[in-house]
């Protein structure tokens with residue numbers, strides 16, 4: 001049809017003059033012509049289009065036209081379903097000339113018409129067929145350059161449209177390309193594009209060519225976009241459909257083959273998973289999601305990587321204890337006896353834990369804070385956490401947070417990653433098999449933030465009672481309720497813990513042990529445990545108190561009992577080996593019961609080798625410029641000797657030995673304090689002229705910081721200036737101010753324990769810390785003389801030998 005059209009268009013353009021005169025009608029007079037309406041095609045003047053008529057009255061109208069001028073008026077209904085009355089017809093119609101007629105066998109007539117002019121309808125009457133009275137609308141608008149260029153633009157857009165469309169015949173493209181009037185271009189485009197009738201009519205009724213051309217350009221552009229979108233979608237749908245179909249058929253085939261071979265009928269495992277999902281007590285939405293995933297798994301090829309990922313995911317999800325809870329033991333008495341059985345002393349800590357357990361029992365909303373056990377290594381924080389689980393009758397899980405840098409380690413990786421896993425929290429819960437375990441977040445102070453996200457931020461959600469009932473692990477994709485989990489954190493120091501995280505925790509300090517406490521822990525817990533691991537009893541190997549004290553003093557230097565534990569284990573291994581070595585071939589079979597050994601302070605070196613710690617850590621021999629401070633580090637309390645030398649120089653202050661910023665400030669304060677009190681201490685005010693002051697803290701590998709070294713710096717500086725020694729058995733701690741006050745410090749017990757370990761006999765502390773002495777075990781305070789001062793000058797006078805400061809001393 002469109003082929004014929006273009007031929008006719010060509011023919012017409014050759015004989016245009018003759019034809020136009022043939023059916024030219026005069027304007028301004030009324031014409032009475034046969035009339036019919038069409039409802040889909042809109043014929044513009046100067047365009048050719050076929051119409052089909054089957055209605056008897058329309059056929060009569062056509063026959064009447066053929067008998068006369070071959071002219072016919074074609075009108076456009078406002079509502080296609082209603083009558084052809086004037087009211088239901090647009091007043092502008094088109095006068096057409098009939099070019100060709102073809103009667104089809106079914107009685108339908110196909111007429112090829114050419115639009116001649118737009119006409120204004122005035123009446124429509126009916127007598128066997130419709131007759132219209134109309135006037136020619138004569139508005140020959142001149143074609144200006146703007147219109148011409150718009151026509152060119154539209155032609156280009158149409159070429160693009162036809163190339164994307166792909167099915168528009170070449171002849172039509174050529175016809176449009178040859179269209180040189182707005183009517184022709186509009187008419188032809190409306191004829192070949194699937195524009196709605198309402199849009200075509202809008203163009204037909206609009207007499208302003210420029211508006212019409214601009215609108216058709218926009219319409220064509222949007223048609224192009226629609227086509228592109230359709231093609232894109234079509235491509236994707238096709239691809240998807242092909243893959244799904246292929247997978248489905250392959251899956252079905254595999255099932256068939258397996259059936260014949262008598263193998264598993266559920267190769268993807270989806271049926272089994274569906275049954276398991278059905279049993280989970282989840283909310284409807286989450287269950288639907290899992291069911292959908294299991295159904296998808298069923299359609300995938302069982303051996304495909306995608307199926308592998310999905311199966312592992314679903315298996316992980318169904319194995320989680322969504323509603324599996326253990327019963328809590330509610331007896332506080334029992335809890336107390338379990339805590340006492342498993343840990344020596346720790347009275348304060350156990351007491352706080354029992355309070356905490358009691359409060360949890362009444363805490364229906366589960367909003368009690370998380371417990372954070374803080375203290376030096378090896379003081380039993382981890383094992384105390386385990387005891388809390390035992391005393392509550394709950395399962396226990398431990399997550400080591402040391403070195404965790406990536407948020408995904410807490411919250412999991414999205415399952416699409418290769419080798420993706422849930423985060424540590426969900427893994428720990430899965431391991432315990434219940435949703436209300438005690439989970440120990442070990443070394444919470446060792447997490448580190450990195451570019452991959454801040455694990456502390458993820459932990460905030462885990463520990464927040466307001467949020468943790470909908471904790472979403474990236475791998476799981478559905479929320480898991482953590483509100484029943486009892487979290488306990490451990491840390492060596494509170495400083496590195498981000499403030500918002502610390503805010504969610506209740507801090508419980510676990511302190512270092514005295515030698516006597518360590519000996520007791522060794523006798524009651526460490527030795528029996530270690531003996532058990534090698535299958536012996538205390539009837540076979542025993543330790544004298546002196547041997548244990550020797551291990552503590554000469555082989556360990558720690559606040560906790562970790563190294564003590566290690567050394568006891570080494571002793572036992574050594575004894576077992578020595579006994580086996582005594583055994584010779586041919587002897588009676590070796591029996592463990594035959595071992596009899598007592599570890600004493602005399603034979604200890606045979607088993608453990610030479611002492612690791614020299615006899616007296618702090619030697620009696622003293623030098624000017626040396627002062628023994630006490631510091632609190634992550635490893636507990638420690639002695640911190642400080643050395644100061646003055647040498648010829650340019651007044652520089654040199655600090656070495658990994659001193660932190662606060663320590664550096666303490667050094668500045670000490671120098672300023674001494675300078676401003678020269679007279680008081682009998683020091684030359686120009687003592688720092690032409691000299692460099694070098695301050696050094698030995699054991700440079702350990703980072704030291706904090707303000708409590710103020711008094712140590714000051715005393716070492718005065719000692720260096722005055723070339724007078726300070727008693728090395730006196731250890732000291734205290735922050736100083738420029739005006740000479742001695743301010744209180746923290747961690748006194750740990751510091752004094754360290755001083756005692758190192759053989760100090762005297763400890764100088766700020767007066768404000770006097771009240772803390774009562775927390776230090778008596779066996780330590782009995783051995784140490786405390787000197788308390790509120791002012792730096794008093795402290796300095798007490799540290800140096802009489803006569804050092806002349807009249808002031």
Ligand SMILES: Nc1ncnc2c1ncn2[C@@H]1O[C@H](COP(=O)(O)OP(=O)(O)OP(=O)(O)O)[C@@H](O)[C@H]1O
Nearest residue numbers: 342343344376377378379380381382383521525561
């Ligand atoms: N008071 C105590 N009574 C009995 N055993 C103890 C006591 N304190 C520590 N231990 C034992 O010492 C060993 C080390 O303790 P644990 O691992 O719990 O230390 P920690 O404080 O968690 O150390 P870290 O800070 O390095 O994690 C354990 O075997 C523990 O049972």
